[in-house]
Amino acid sequence: MHEFSVVQSLLDLIEKNAKEHNAKSVDKVVVKIGRLSGIEPHLLELAFDTFKEKTICENAKLEMIIQEIIAICEDCKKEFVIKENEFICPYCKSFNINILDGEDMYLLSLEMQI
Numbered sequence: 162m163h164e165f166s167v168v169q170s171l172l173d174l175i176e177k178n179a180k181e182h183n184a185k186s187v188d189k190v191v192v193k194i195g196r197l198s199g200i201e202p203h204l205l206e207l208a209f210d211t212f213k214e215k216t217i218c219e220n221a222k223l224e225m226i227i228q229e230i231i232a233i234c235e236d237c238k239k240e241f242v243i244k245e246n247e248f249i250c251p252y253c254k255s256f257n258i259n260i261l262d263g264e265d266m267y268l269l270s271l272e273m274q275i
Contacts, residue, residue, distance in 0.1 A: 186217055192226070202227065232250075
């Protein structure tokens with residue numbers, strides 16, 4: 162379960178940001194998780210709740226925004242949301258597509274007590 166290592170990296174990033182802003186605690190963590198990121202949201206939440214103890218995030222709530230897979234067709238130049246793992250343009254039926262969003266996980270925001 163690689164969510165544990167993802168959470169450890171996330172907590173390191175949160176600690177760094179909290180120190181830079183002289184925060185006493187973090188109340189809320191907002192992340193965006195792409196559907197193609199390979200991260201299971203329920204496992205991420207479990208890992209976060211497990212590893213946040215005795216950190217600056219001990220009382221923090223984790224909010225997850227699930228990002229759909231956004232693609233663009235290189236033939237007809239239309240953007241679309243990929244549904245049901247159908248990696249084909251719904252407009253012109255081309256397979257010549259590029260993924261624009263939905264492959265990564267981002268730390269979007271932190272609510273901190275200064």
